[in-house]
Amino acid sequence: xxxxxxxxxxxxxxxxRFDDYVxxxxxxxxxxxxxxxPRAGQAAPDFALPRLGDGGSVSLSDLWxxxxxxxxxxxxx
Amino acid sequence: xxxxxxEAHPGENVPHHDSFERKLACAKLLAEETGIGRDILVDDLxxxxxxxxxxxxxxxxxxxxxxxxxxKADWTSAANVEAFLERFLAAxxxxxxxxxxxxxxxxxxxxxYPDRKRFMQRLRRNGPRAxxxxxxxQELWAxxxxx
Numbered sequence: 001x002x003x004x005x006x007x008x009x010x011x012x013x014x015x016x017r018f019d020d021y022v023x024x025x026x027x028x029x030x031x032x033x034x035x036x037x038p039r040a041g042q043a044a045p046d047f048a049l050p051r052l053g054d055g056g057s058v059s060l061s062d063l064w065x066x067x068x069x070x071x072x073x074x075x076x077x
Numbered sequence: 078x079x080x081x082x083x084e085a086h087p088g089e090n091v092p093h094h095d096s097f098e099r100k101l102a103c104a105k106l107l108a109e110e111t112g113i114g115r116d117i118l119v120d121d122l123x124x125x126x127x128x129x130x131x132x133x134x135x136x137x138x139x140x141x142x143x144x145x146x147x148x149k150a151d152w153t154s155a156a157n158v159e160a161f162l163e164r165f166l167a168a169x170x171x172x173x174x175x176x177x178x179x180x181x182x183x184x185x186x187x188x189x190y191p192d193r194k195r196f197m198q199r200l201r202r203n204g205p206r207a208x209x210x211x212x213x214x215q216e217l218w219a220x221x222x223x224x
Contacts, residue, residue, distance in 0.1 A: 013083060
């Protein structure tokens, strides 16, 4: 991870200005992406992500294997 | 579990992520300031997991044992999630002999009552630019809505 990830896709995803993002229709595209995402009853996409604190790799499927998993997505706002 | 994505309203104090190291630093700051007790997983800089699950800034998904999606909402309402979990877990508990719960899919609009004061506090925390850009975005949304 690091600078190698800071390509055009990452730069567009991590927009610098919210008003510019809205002006370009980014918020509308995000809503469309949500409704195009997998539906209830379908298989959930599985990934491994680092855990804040110890940096350990956590597989989502390991978390939902034994009990239902609640995943909240977010940031400061 | 909480997945840290991108800063929806970047500002002078909490900027957009231009490296994974900066993203980790912002996630750490968020954990310190909000006291999130759950594990926080950090998505990669390109937002790979966020893309896969639909890009909304404050959403919640529930995945059942075995990896089937049970619930998705484009906004997080703790009360709504808790009510769903209660029904979901009940369906997986004991049921009368000869009966078997069968899953069906529903879709309905829900309503939330934004805490404007708290939201503005969070914007100010991110920086004056986050406030100004949100105000400009509101003008854009009003223009979209038409007269």
